[in-house]
Amino acid sequence: MSASFERGYHALMEVIDAPVASFFMSCVHCGLCAQACLFYTETGDPQYTPIYKLEPLKKVWLHEYTLFGRISSRLGLSKKLTDEELAAWSPLVYDSCTLCGRCSMVCPVGNDIAYMVRKIREGMAAAGHAPQGVIEATQRTIRLGSPMGIKLQALQTQIRAQEAETGLTIPIDQQSADYLALLSSMEIINFPEYLGSLARIFKQAGVSWTLSSEAFEATNSGIQIGVSDIAREIVLKIVNAAEKLQVRSVISPECGHAFTALRWEGPNLIGRPYNFAVVHILELLDQLRAEGRIKTDGQLDTPLTFHDPCQIARRGGVIEQPRRLLGEVAADFREMEDAGVMNWCCGGGGGVSANPRAEAIMIKAFKRKKDQLEATGAHTLVTACANCRIVIEEGLEAYDMNVKVIGLTELVAEHLKQEETS
């Protein structure tokens, strides 16, 4: 279907539900959400006030779902949303919102603003106002099954390289394994060591696992652009693979939006609950640690800090697990101010890093992370999202900072007790 304003308007009408109505009714325009948004705090530009980003959605709600709005629009007393307005809001909705949900935590009347930004993107995309970069990533997903255009051969190459590196076999299409592991596109291209780390950890812990040649990527650009049809297809591919292989659980990789897409949105997208569990890799690692199935050796003495990926912590509930894991391997762990559920976003989540139009503002917004990082005095940053990692590395380069970035899974793998891995 081609994009049009009518489709966009209809999509906006579709996404409005009772929570959205309660949020718009309750807003007293206090502006406190601005103070929670890194795009506002780092620019001081009032247009980045989170609730302001929802003006088009609010207009549709007023006109379609309130009595006075309906009367006044039928009488021609108030203007309906226009395509120009919708287009003008596209940068606010896509470039300067990472769906991090920090605003949703501070709103005094309880508005879940990120919930609504996710929804307004459905209308934006249907009206053809999604940014080109994100559209292209989504088109690649439809055409090639991968937002970065990764094919099975590319994965197989990485598998062979990691097998050579670790001396372990990386199982693929193993029927009835306990766990189906997924990867993010970034991990396949930029951080294949994640795969090797999984192999080493699972070997020691005795976890039965597999990859799938039919669904190996968890990155879901449908969620980021706001096209539920595509998001559903991506999720379905994974669901089908998991059911075909008859695994008990699917492991979401070190990627924030993949976890949100698979764990929280997935069943709603496909319209039924899963018959397998979805766990984030950090949840599984912490569980293995608690069960004594992974044993680590030696601690890093260098000071290090942890960046909570928004979708994993604030929007995913995985908060204590990384800290317990870090407690095993880090002697000098330093918490950032506002860590955990109130952590600041890296600035590039929610499709922002895939959107060339947002490049300048993303780097500007990174200043928040820079200040947070500098306050800890640490020069090593651990995180658990490949996208955060790429964005942070870009930010560090832009601000000429000397900080090493490591994935947590990789860090755990590096500290596994040697004798038990061999």
Add this chain to the structure above:
Amino acid sequence: MWMIWKSLMSETDLLLWTRGPGFQWALGLFLLGMALRGFELFSLGRRRDLAAPRAHSPGSGWRTIFTRSLPKWSTWRRTPATPLIAYGFHIGFFATLFLFPPHIQLALNIFGFSWPGLPSPLIDALALLTLLAVAGLAAGRLLDPVKRLISGFDDYAVLVLSALPLLTGYFAFHHQILSYTLMLALHILSAELLLALMPFTSLVHFATLLVARWYNGDIAGRKGVAS
């Protein structure tokens, strides 16, 4: 105009009207309005969440209804003025409304029960402070670029609507500007105006914020987060 009005209705007539039919109209509009807004809100419904919620969660809708009354530390740190003025206004407004002895007397006459109040001079001072808070809220709207951008007619109108009962009450108590009878009539009228318009302005947040907070807390709570 005033003379015509006066010839038609005496001050006492007006006072009697506000105490009788005026109040009934206001209450009727309020109840009808709340029913309408409630219907607008809940008729939209919400899809059942098919994702398995976390077995144990520190958060829930009920919890967030209460916890959102206290600003997060990060809010206090960055912008203490907004919550402080808002607290000042809400506490002051509700104290003058519910703890002023004549108001309690009114409740006793209508409902047959009462509660302890605060001494009138204290309420008097509180009313002034609350008016000051309204001025502060207005100044914030006009001066802060964020608030100015997102404010509309409604946001300024509700400040006037909330200030009028305080102002007229203060003048009636002090027998200033107009005769006591007329000022008292205007005071009751302004309170009725506030009551009647509550459902149709952003003042409806007094009720809908319970729903909004519940949804927020529920969405986060299912994921294992106390929001």
